Amino acid sequence: MVIIEKYSHLNGLEYLLVHKPTLWQEIEAVVENIDAEKCKTKVSKEKTMKGKLLYSPIELNKAFKSLLRAKSWQESRVSYWVTKDEKLIRKTLSLPPEKQKTEIEAAAALPIFSYNQTDFVKDRVAIEVQFGKYAFVAYDLFVKHLAFFVGDHIDVGIEILPMKSLQAQMSSGVAYYEGEVYNVIRQGRGVPAVPLVVIGIAA
Numbered sequence: 001m002v003i004i005e006k007y008s009h010l011n012g013l014e015y016l017l018v019h020k021p022t023l024w025q026e027i028e029a030v031v032e033n034i035d036a037e038k039c040k041t042k043v044s045k046e047k048t049m050k051g052k053l054l055y056s057p058i059e060l061n062k063a064f065k066s067l068l069r070a071k072s073w074q075e076s077r078v079s080y081w082v083t084k085d086e087k088l089i090r091k092t093l094s095l096p097p098e099k100q101k102t103e104i105e106a107a108a109a110l111p112i113f114s115y116n117q118t119d120f121v122k123d124r125v126a127i128e129v130q131f132g133k134y135a136f137v138a139y140d141l142f143v144k145h146l147a148f149f150v151g152d153h154i155d156v157g158i159e160i161l162p163m164k165s166l167q168a169q170m171s172s173g174v175a176y177y178e179g180e181v182y183n184v185i186r187q188g189r190g191v192p193a194v195p196l197v198v199i200g201i202a203a
Helices: 012-017 021-032 055-069 086-092 098-104 136-152 177-187
Strands: 002-009 074-081 112-122 125-129 156-162 196-202
Touching: 002 012, 002 021, 002 177, 012 021, 012 156, 012 196, 021 055, 021 196, 055 112, 055 125, 055 156, 074 098, 074 136, 086 098, 112 136, 125 136, 136 156, 136 177, 136 196, 177 196
Parallel strands: 125 156, 156 196
Antiparallel strands: 002 196, 074 112, 112 125
16 A cells, blocks of 8 residues: 555654664554455445445554564553543543542542543654545544643544545545545634544555
8 A cells, every 4th residue: 555645733753764764664564564455355245336346444554564563563552531520520530540530539529430542652752644534534633643642642643545436446424535524623623622643545
Protein backbone atom coordinates (compact mmCIF):
# COMPACT_ATOMS: atom_id res chain seq x y z
CA MET A 1 0.00 0.00 0.00
CA VAL A 2 1.06 3.62 -0.36
CA ILE A 3 0.58 6.87 1.54
CA ILE A 4 -1.16 9.25 -0.84
CA GLU A 5 -1.93 12.22 1.40
CA LYS A 6 -1.01 13.58 4.85
CA TYR A 7 -2.81 16.28 6.81
CA SER A 8 -1.02 17.87 9.76
CA HIS A 9 -3.26 19.37 12.46
CA LEU A 10 -1.60 21.61 15.07
CA ASN A 11 1.82 20.70 13.62
CA GLY A 12 1.45 16.98 14.37
CA LEU A 13 3.51 15.87 11.37
CA GLU A 14 6.17 18.52 11.91
CA TYR A 15 6.53 17.36 15.52
CA LEU A 16 7.05 13.77 14.39
CA LEU A 17 9.57 14.66 11.69
CA VAL A 18 11.66 16.72 14.13
CA HIS A 19 11.28 14.78 17.39
CA LYS A 20 10.31 11.21 16.37
CA PRO A 21 11.63 10.65 12.83
CA THR A 22 12.24 6.95 13.47
CA LEU A 23 8.58 6.40 14.40
CA TRP A 24 7.45 8.18 11.24
CA GLN A 25 9.78 5.95 9.18
CA GLU A 26 8.27 2.88 10.87
CA ILE A 27 4.76 3.99 9.94
CA GLU A 28 5.80 4.56 6.32
CA ALA A 29 7.44 1.12 6.22
CA VAL A 30 4.37 -0.60 7.68
CA VAL A 31 2.07 0.93 5.06
CA GLU A 32 4.48 0.03 2.25
CA ASN A 33 4.74 -3.59 3.44
CA ILE A 34 1.00 -4.30 3.38
CA ASP A 35 -0.09 -6.35 0.38
CA ALA A 36 -3.58 -4.97 -0.20
CA GLU A 37 -4.43 -7.59 -2.83
CA LYS A 38 -4.20 -10.31 -0.17
CA CYS A 39 -6.91 -8.40 1.74
CA LYS A 40 -9.29 -8.34 -1.23
CA THR A 41 -11.37 -11.21 0.11
CA LYS A 42 -14.84 -9.84 0.80
CA VAL A 43 -17.62 -10.80 -1.63
CA SER A 44 -20.15 -7.97 -1.70
CA LYS A 45 -23.81 -8.67 -0.96
CA GLU A 46 -24.90 -5.09 -1.64
CA LYS A 47 -27.24 -4.54 -4.60
CA THR A 48 -24.96 -2.12 -6.41
CA MET A 49 -21.86 -4.32 -6.05
CA LYS A 50 -23.32 -7.82 -5.66
CA GLY A 51 -20.73 -10.54 -6.23
CA LYS A 52 -17.84 -8.06 -6.59
CA LEU A 53 -14.63 -8.79 -4.70
CA LEU A 54 -13.91 -5.98 -2.22
CA TYR A 55 -11.14 -5.07 0.20
CA SER A 56 -11.93 -6.54 3.62
CA PRO A 57 -11.64 -4.08 6.55
CA ILE A 58 -11.07 -7.05 8.87
CA GLU A 59 -8.16 -8.38 6.79
CA LEU A 60 -6.63 -4.92 6.38
CA ASN A 61 -6.81 -4.36 10.13
CA LYS A 62 -5.17 -7.75 10.76
CA ALA A 63 -2.33 -6.87 8.38
CA PHE A 64 -1.70 -3.53 10.11
CA LYS A 65 -1.89 -5.11 13.55
CA SER A 66 0.63 -7.82 12.67
CA LEU A 67 3.20 -5.37 11.31
CA LEU A 68 2.74 -2.74 14.02
CA ARG A 69 2.92 -5.30 16.85
CA ALA A 70 6.15 -6.60 15.30
CA LYS A 71 7.55 -3.08 15.76
CA SER A 72 6.40 -2.96 19.42
CA TRP A 73 3.33 -0.73 19.00
CA GLN A 74 1.10 -1.85 21.89
CA GLU A 75 -2.47 -1.37 23.06
CA SER A 76 -2.99 1.21 25.79
CA ARG A 77 -5.85 2.39 28.01
CA VAL A 78 -6.54 5.66 29.79
CA SER A 79 -8.87 5.24 32.78
CA TYR A 80 -10.91 7.98 34.43
CA TRP A 81 -14.00 8.59 36.59
CA VAL A 82 -17.08 10.55 35.53
CA THR A 83 -20.17 11.83 37.29
CA LYS A 84 -23.31 13.81 36.41
CA ASP A 85 -22.20 17.11 37.96
CA GLU A 86 -20.56 19.47 35.44
CA LYS A 87 -18.64 21.50 38.04
CA LEU A 88 -17.30 18.32 39.62
CA ILE A 89 -16.19 17.01 36.22
CA ARG A 90 -14.31 20.25 35.55
CA LYS A 91 -12.71 20.08 39.00
CA THR A 92 -11.53 16.48 38.64
CA LEU A 93 -10.73 16.36 34.90
CA SER A 94 -6.99 16.95 35.24
CA LEU A 95 -6.50 14.80 38.35
CA PRO A 96 -5.08 11.24 38.35
CA PRO A 97 -7.86 8.57 38.25
CA GLU A 98 -7.62 7.60 41.93
CA LYS A 99 -7.93 11.25 43.00
CA GLN A 100 -10.85 11.78 40.62
CA LYS A 101 -12.79 9.03 42.38
CA THR A 102 -11.90 10.35 45.84
CA GLU A 103 -12.99 13.90 44.99
CA ILE A 104 -16.28 12.73 43.47
CA GLU A 105 -17.06 10.56 46.51
CA ALA A 106 -16.09 13.41 48.86
CA ALA A 107 -18.71 15.55 47.15
CA ALA A 108 -21.31 12.82 47.88
CA ALA A 109 -21.68 12.09 44.15
CA LEU A 110 -21.61 8.77 42.32
CA PRO A 111 -18.26 8.03 40.57
CA ILE A 112 -18.63 6.07 37.31
CA PHE A 113 -15.57 4.28 35.93
CA SER A 114 -14.74 4.76 32.27
CA TYR A 115 -11.77 4.44 29.93
CA ASN A 116 -10.51 5.06 26.41
CA GLN A 117 -8.54 2.38 24.60
CA THR A 118 -6.29 2.77 21.58
CA ASP A 119 -4.76 -0.11 19.62
CA PHE A 120 -1.26 1.17 18.98
CA VAL A 121 0.88 3.39 21.21
CA LYS A 122 4.65 3.76 21.23
CA ASP A 123 6.91 6.46 22.65
CA ARG A 124 4.02 8.88 23.27
CA VAL A 125 2.51 8.50 19.80
CA ALA A 126 -0.88 6.82 19.22
CA ILE A 127 -2.13 5.25 15.98
CA GLU A 128 -5.69 4.37 15.05
CA VAL A 129 -6.14 2.36 11.84
CA GLN A 130 -9.71 3.02 10.82
CA PHE A 131 -11.62 1.12 8.14
CA GLY A 132 -14.91 1.44 10.01
CA LYS A 133 -17.96 3.68 9.83
CA TYR A 134 -17.83 7.47 9.95
CA ALA A 135 -18.81 7.67 13.62
CA PHE A 136 -15.75 5.66 14.68
CA VAL A 137 -13.37 8.16 13.08
CA ALA A 138 -15.09 11.11 14.77
CA TYR A 139 -14.74 9.30 18.10
CA ASP A 140 -11.02 8.66 17.44
CA LEU A 141 -10.27 12.25 16.46
CA PHE A 142 -12.43 14.16 18.92
CA VAL A 143 -12.42 11.80 21.94
CA LYS A 144 -9.74 9.09 21.95
CA HIS A 145 -6.67 11.02 20.78
CA LEU A 146 -7.75 14.04 22.81
CA ALA A 147 -8.19 11.96 25.99
CA PHE A 148 -4.71 10.47 25.64
CA PHE A 149 -3.22 13.91 24.96
CA VAL A 150 -5.00 15.69 27.84
CA GLY A 151 -3.99 12.81 30.12
CA ASP A 152 -0.34 13.40 29.10
CA HIS A 153 0.06 9.93 27.60
CA ILE A 154 0.78 11.04 24.02
CA ASP A 155 2.17 14.03 22.14
CA VAL A 156 0.61 13.19 18.75
CA GLY A 157 -2.30 11.11 17.47
CA ILE A 158 -2.25 9.46 14.03
CA GLU A 159 -5.34 8.39 12.09
CA ILE A 160 -4.85 6.08 9.10
CA LEU A 161 -7.75 6.14 6.63
CA PRO A 162 -8.46 4.91 3.10
CA MET A 163 -8.50 7.46 0.30
CA LYS A 164 -11.84 7.73 -1.49
CA SER A 165 -10.38 5.66 -4.35
CA LEU A 166 -9.77 2.76 -1.94
CA GLN A 167 -12.98 3.27 0.02
CA ALA A 168 -14.94 2.94 -3.24
CA GLN A 169 -13.70 -0.66 -3.37
CA MET A 170 -14.96 -1.44 0.14
CA SER A 171 -18.38 -1.86 1.75
CA SER A 172 -20.57 1.25 1.88
CA GLY A 173 -20.37 3.48 4.93
CA VAL A 174 -16.60 3.28 5.44
CA ALA A 175 -15.03 6.64 6.29
CA TYR A 176 -12.44 8.10 3.92
CA TYR A 177 -9.55 10.57 4.10
CA GLU A 178 -10.98 13.45 2.08
CA GLY A 179 -14.24 13.53 4.04
CA GLU A 180 -12.61 13.33 7.47
CA VAL A 181 -10.01 16.00 6.72
CA TYR A 182 -12.92 18.24 5.68
CA ASN A 183 -14.59 17.53 9.04
CA VAL A 184 -11.44 18.48 10.97
CA ILE A 185 -10.85 21.68 9.00
CA ARG A 186 -14.50 22.70 9.37
CA GLN A 187 -14.11 22.75 13.18
CA GLY A 188 -11.49 25.51 13.04
CA ARG A 189 -7.75 25.59 13.55
CA GLY A 190 -7.71 24.69 17.26
CA VAL A 191 -10.26 21.86 17.32
CA PRO A 192 -9.64 19.16 18.38
CA ALA A 193 -7.00 20.50 20.77
CA VAL A 194 -4.49 17.72 20.07
CA PRO A 195 -1.73 17.51 17.44
CA LEU A 196 -2.81 15.01 14.77
CA VAL A 197 -1.62 13.47 11.54
CA VAL A 198 -4.36 12.16 9.25
CA ILE A 199 -2.95 9.75 6.67
CA GLY A 200 -4.71 8.75 3.47
CA ILE A 201 -3.66 5.41 1.95
CA ALA A 202 -4.44 3.52 -1.24
CA ALA A 203 -3.71 0.06 -2.65
